[in-house]
Amino acid sequence: MSSPIGHSLAGCIISLYKESLPGSLQFQSKSILFYLIVANAPDLDFIPGFLAGKPNLYHHGLSHSIGFGVVVSIVATWLITRNTLKKPLREFTFFFICFLSHLLLDLFSIDGRPPLGIPIFWPFSNIYYMIPILPPVKHSLLDHATIGQFLTDLFSLHNLYVAGLEILLSFPFLLILIWQKNRKSQS
Numbered sequence: 001m002s003s004p005i006g007h008s009l010a011g012c013i014i015s016l017y018k019e020s021l022p023g024s025l026q027f028q029s030k031s032i033l034f035y036l037i038v039a040n041a042p043d044l045d046f047i048p049g050f051l052a053g054k055p056n057l058y059h060h061g062l063s064h065s066i067g068f069g070v071v072v073s074i075v076a077t078w079l080i081t082r083n084t085l086k087k088p089l090r091e092f093t094f095f096f097i098c099f100l101s102h103l104l105l106d107l108f109s110i111d112g113r114p115p116l117g118i119p120i121f122w123p124f125s126n127i128y129y130m131i132p133i134l135p136p137v138k139h140s141l142l143d144h145a146t147i148g149q150f151l152t153d154l155f156s157l158h159n160l161y162v163a164g165l166e167i168l169l170s171f172p173f174l175l176i177l178i179w180q181k182n183r184k185s186q187s
Contacts, residue, residue: 002105003137003159004040006166010101011039013170016177018094020184034080038098041072042106055150056113056139064106065122069099110136135162 002010015035042063049057062068073095081088106118110132117130138153145153153159 002102002109002134003163003166004043005163006105006170007039007043007102008036009166009170009174010105011035011037011098013173013177014039014094014098014101016174016181018090020177020180031080034076034095035098038072038076038095039102041099042068042102050147053147054144055147056145059139060106060111060113060115060118060128062119062122064103064118065120066100066103067123069096069103072099105134107131109134112136135165137162 012032012035015032019031043059045058045061045063046055049055049059073092076095077088077092080086081091103118103120107120107129108131111117111130115128117128119126119128121127121129135158138156138158139150
C-alpha cells in the first residue's frame, strides 16, 4: 500500500496531464480536488473499520477493485460534468485512470497482512494479487489493531521514509507537467 501522499500525487499528476492535453478546458481547482478524492477513494474502506474501532478490519477489500472503480468514476464524472460543457466520456476515462493509479500503487506494494494483495479484478474474480516491489506503508498488520496502534504505526519514521520516496519519485513528473502547463498558457 502506498501512502495518501503517494496516491494524491498520482491523482495530481493525472489531473495535470489531462489539463495539458489539447482541447482541455481551463484548469479548475474543483477538478483537481475530485482527482485527489478519486485517487484516494479505495482507502475509504478504513472508515467502517474506524467506526468499529479496528481501522484495518475492511482494508484492501472490494473497494480496491476495478468494479468499485467503475462506480466511483461514474459518480465523479456525473458530479463534475452535470452543469458544465465537459465531455463525460473523457472525464470518466481520466477518473478511472486516476482510480487505477491507486490500485496499481497498492498492487506493487508489499502487503504483510492476509489476504496478501488486493482483489483488483473483482467482480470478475475474488483472487487477491500482489507484485511486491515498492516498500509498504506501515499501518499495523493486525485486523484487530486498535485505533491507537494503527495511528502509532501510521505516524512512524518508516512511513515518513515511504512518503519522502513517493515525493522524490513524483517530483520530476510534476515539474514537467507544470512547465508544460505554463508553456501552454503563455502560447
